[in-house]
Amino acid sequence: MSSEIVVREGRASFRDYETWYRVAGELGGERPPLVILHGGPGVAHNYVDAYKLLAQDGRAVIHYDQLGCGNSTLLPEKGADFWTPQLFIDELENLVDHLGIRAGFHVLGQSWGGMLGAEYAVLQPKGLKSLTIANSPASMKLWVEEANRLRADLPKDVQETLTRHEKAGTTDAPEYQQATMVFYERHVCRVVPFPPEVAESLAQVARNPTVYNVMNGPNEFHVIGTLKTWSVIDRLPAIDVPTLIISGRHDEATPATVQPYKDGIKDARWVIFEHSSHMPHVEEQEECMRVVGSFLQQNDN
Numbered sequence: 001m002s003s004e005i006v007v008r009e010g011r012a013s014f015r016d017y018e019t020w021y022r023v024a025g026e027l028g029g030e031r032p033p034l035v036i037l038h039g040g041p042g043v044a045h046n047y048v049d050a051y052k053l054l055a056q057d058g059r060a061v062i063h064y065d066q067l068g069c070g071n072s073t074l075l076p077e078k079g080a081d082f083w084t085p086q087l088f089i090d091e092l093e094n095l096v097d098h099l100g101i102r103a104g105f106h107v108l109g110q111s112w113g114g115m116l117g118a119e120y121a122v123l124q125p126k127g128l129k130s131l132t133i134a135n136s137p138a139s140m141k142l143w144v145e146e147a148n149r150l151r152a153d154l155p156k157d158v159q160e161t162l163t164r165h166e167k168a169g170t171t172d173a174p175e176y177q178q179a180t181m182v183f184y185e186r187h188v189c190r191v192v193p194f195p196p197e198v199a200e201s202l203a204q205v206a207r208n209p210t211v212y213n214v215m216n217g218p219n220e221f222h223v224i225g226t227l228k229t230w231s232v233i234d235r236l237p238a239i240d241v242p243t244l245i246i247s248g249r250h251d252e253a254t255p256a257t258v259q260p261y262k263d264g265i266k267d268a269r270w271v272i273f274e275h276s277s278h279m280p281h282v283e284e285q286e287e288c289m290r291v292v293g294s295f296l297q298q299n300d301n
Contacts, residue, residue: 043112092116136253245265
């Protein structure tokens, strides 16, 4: 990132809690700002840090940590009834108003963030100029089906280790974690070893697992949390802003999980990155920034 881009951090009060955010670039510039919704849920902003590169063309880029992770208020005592998509929609709306960007802004959501972005765009919020859905399934039923298909292609000993620990309820065992990484290195991030910002997000989940474990489960393919029946498919026609869909050829968000977004959102555009899995912003960074940056510029007005 070029040196002249100003970066500042702050905290927005939300209910009895605080949302940490970071702004790269100046709010109030000629281009509407971009708000980045990270995945997980509960994985924090670190691994999607590269999207700050989009601030180089005079657009403010806003990263934030959703409640329950990263630098925002941690609430390990809260249960399943607290952690809902609506909570995170309310938090996003609060942040938009706190930053004074209601007049116009773009949203990019990655993985769970794209699911949240779709939930948000369905509501047709005031000021939303465009939506980018990055590496996100349109339903968790499809996600689990496809995760199981990808898992069946793992080496037999890895599959057996995963199954054994899941049946025994010992998914925190080091052996299970190692087996999980085989899947991650194929379908989550193919840059190995993982870059520091990706490793930091995974370490952050290990430190603050509440949101991820409650809503998702112990990992990307053993989904036993509250989102396991989630779907936005039947509501997608309500999205009325220009929409870009991106995914990777080797993505755990396979074409089958993404297709409903293309089918359900009027005039949505879909770009597949041939050399990426779940993180084109890391794996094919330059091309990803070009594609997303170009789409944002086309929809600034």
